[in-house]
Amino acid sequence: MQTEYQGIIIESVKGDITKQDDLDSVVNAANAQLLTGGGVAGAIHRAAGPGLEEACKPLAPISPGEAVITEGFQMPNDYIIHCLGPVYGVDKPSDELLRACYLNTMQLAEDKEIASIGFPALSTGAFGYPLEEALEDFMPPFLDRLSHAASVQHIRFVLFSDQDAAVYEKYIEQAVSP
Structure with a gap:
């Protein structure tokens, strides 16, 4: 699914975050120490190679909602933006911390004049x-932030399953409908 909102392309796809070779940057669902982990963080670290771990060391630890940026190393993207999302029900207030992840990522992208970003969930x-609930908590302020974007022109939500992609697609269609 692809749509346009405030002149920015927004899409949701089922896919592999490490294979988004047409995007300037991707977002790593990082852990606090910015180390190789499971899921998205493990996949990105494996694809980027050992240089990523070295680049992350002086940036760690990060707190929930915080985002930092590194080069992409062996990834097909120029940049990787690392964000630590909240553990639901543990890191509180979870909704504010999740919003901070997306908004802080957007700020880093704007600071680096990045035109396109791939986000995991x-x-x-x-x-x-x-x-x-995550979509309801982060998407309204995220869309508002997009309306003020200077450099970002393309957002892709790269999701793990067809079901997740369908949920994003439905939410985005409803959120950006006139």
Whole structure:
């Protein structure tokens, strides 16, 4: 699914975050130490190679909601933006911390004049955030932030399953309908 909102392309796809070779940057669902982990973080670290771990060391630890940026190393993207999403029900207030992830990522992208970003569904895997609730918590302020974007022109939500992609597609269609 692809749509346009405030002149920015927004899409949701089922796919592999490490294979988004037409995007300037991707977002890593990072852990606090910015180390290789499971899920998205493990996949990105494996694809980027050992240089990523070295680049992350001086940036760690990060707190829930915080985002930092590194080069892409062996990834097909120029940049990787690392964000620590909240553990649902543990890191509080979870909704504000999740919003901060997306908004801080956007700020870093604007600071680096990045035109395109691929996002996983932050905090909805091992961190337990219910997918629909996550969308309701972060998407309205995220869309508002997009309306003020200067450099970002393309957002892609790269999701793990067809079901997740369908949930995003439905939410985005309803959110951006006139």
